[in-house]
Amino acid sequence: MMKNRKLLYSVLISCFIIVAGFSIYFYYQTQKLTNQVSEATTVDEELPSYHFTLIGEEMDHDYWRLVGEGAKKTEQNYDVWVEYVGPRRSNPEEQLKLFDIAIKSKVDGIIVQALNDDFLPMIDKAMEKGIPVITIDTDAPDSMRSTYIGTDNYVAGQLAGRALVEDTGGEATVGIVTGSFSNSHHQLRVEGFKDIVEKEAGIEIVAIEESNITRVIAEEKAYQMLTEYPDITALYGTSSLDGIGMTAAADSLGMDDVYMMTFDTLPENIKLLEQEKLDVLIEQKPFEMGHRSIELMLEIMKGNQVEDVYHTDAKVVKKEDLDEPGIEEGNRYD
Structure with a gap:
């Protein structure tokens, strides 16, 4: 009889321990779930006003990393969330798909590089749906876009042309490596350059490639x-990667005396x-472009008038200019 009672007590105690253990476990799980819901609610309440x-x-x-950094920095000072997206490599079709996704997501504003005329209907579609669009780096003036911010690419091409004329004394045989025949900003950089150098009788452009x-x-x-054209004495590149390729080609041919110029103060350049x-x-000023584009979009959100075009500075940089502050820091500003 005593053995049966001891066995019963042991079973009851074991059951009590098991029930207590489950109770404690479910209590902590409930608290964890409650905390997660509470945190999610807090996040929702603290979402920025604009996306x-x-x-x-x-x-x-x-270059585009700096544009993105400039835009993202605004999150520190303004009530805004900046979603920075793009293809890993240049791909206008993928950009257009991302553009369409942004419109369908009903974001508050879109900043986009309008690489070609295919972007015009997408820009107009967003604007008609009440989503303001700012073009950046490459403009689409024939669209309904709200404003443009970026380099005046024609003027930048002229700067390159004047530097060439000055440094060569107006005597050069020139080859041009352009980033793209179809992208308007590269077209403008070539056009501005040509309009300067073609006025010089001693300068001849003998080739242009993409x-x-x-x-x-x-x-x-x-x-x-x-x-x-072994008589080429100068090469002009319109994208930041053109200079790297041009110098490598000249090195492999042992042509150390070819005058070289290209775009962007990136580390390799x-x-x-x-x-x-x-x-x-x-x-150019990629960081400033990104930062100012968000500030301009916020002005549009407030219903304030913005200008049709905002040009960021472009300037000639030579070796002796490298001691100037900001150049090797990717044109950041605080």
């Missing part, structure tokens, strides 16, 4: 030019300028 999407050309490119904004193709095209393999860089 903007910035669609860049190429996420892996240093790099597709890649250093490998830029090197191939520059090598082809320098081989076919700065190094080539220091090594005197590049003679001139055309500096």
